Amino acid sequence: MNDIVEQFEITFNQIHQHLKELNGFPKNDNFVELLQRSKLKHSVIRIHFDQLKQYAKLRNAIVHERISGDYFIATPHEDVVNALKRIKRTLDQPPEALEFATRPVLFFKEDTALSHVMEAFDQHGISQFPIYTKERAFSGLLTNDGIVRWLSQNHKNERIVLENICASDVLPVEKDRSVEFLKAGATVFDLEERFERSLNENRKLKAVILTETGNPDDMPMGIVTTWDLIKVDRRESEED
Structure with a gap:
């Protein structure tokens, strides 16, 4: 798999896992649905909501619209992967309430x-x-x-x-x-x-x-x- 695509997918899936945890692992764990719920409760998600929603579309294009092997119909830019990683780091270590x-x-x-x-x-x-x-x-x-x-x-x-x-x-x-x-x-x-x-x-x-x-x-x-x-x-x- 293309290295930058792999980084994107891994980071995206880690953020998806955070969203599941923030919402108590609901039966409907669709990424965008969890994003919508989390937006109402958490500032980190609220600020990055539109950004993450676009990344979800990109992820679907990568996963479901692959042409063959390592040839993807869409490939994330390095800046996109870095932005996704920054969001993930914030979710990994959210600021202290104090x-x-x-x-x-x-x-x-x-x-x-x-x-x-x-x-x-x-x-x-x-x-x-x-x-x-x-x-x-x-x-x-x-x-x-x-x-x-x-x-x-x-x-x-x-x-x-x-x-x-x-x-x-x-x-x-x-x-x-x-x-x-x-x-x-x-x-x-x-x-x-x-x-x-x-x-x-x-x-x-x-x-x-x-x-x-x-x-x-x-x-x-x-x-x-x-x-x-x-x-x-x-x-x-x-x-x-």
């Missing part, structure tokens, strides 16, 4: 005055803070939406008194399961899968917190929001 996380993570204890937390929202332009107990166990994610909800429920005679109100007083109005945890070594695929799963379950995932082992009671090493996922698309586009 690369796209906000670091260091600013967090507060349950007994922190709400007024102080609100000042931090304004000062740092951050929309959520993890809250921990005195024993450093994760207590909840305090968000700007949660604070607004609490304020709307606790105004009296058009006045809101924040004296003696702590972060822990607001946490009960936060919606459940708005945060998940991953270990710091998780990949961007793991990260995207969490947000995709929450979307399929019709719940809003506010953030994914990265800790050393993925245990909620470990100290946070990074926090990722939906806005941070934009960084993934942007970097893939720049590297393409």
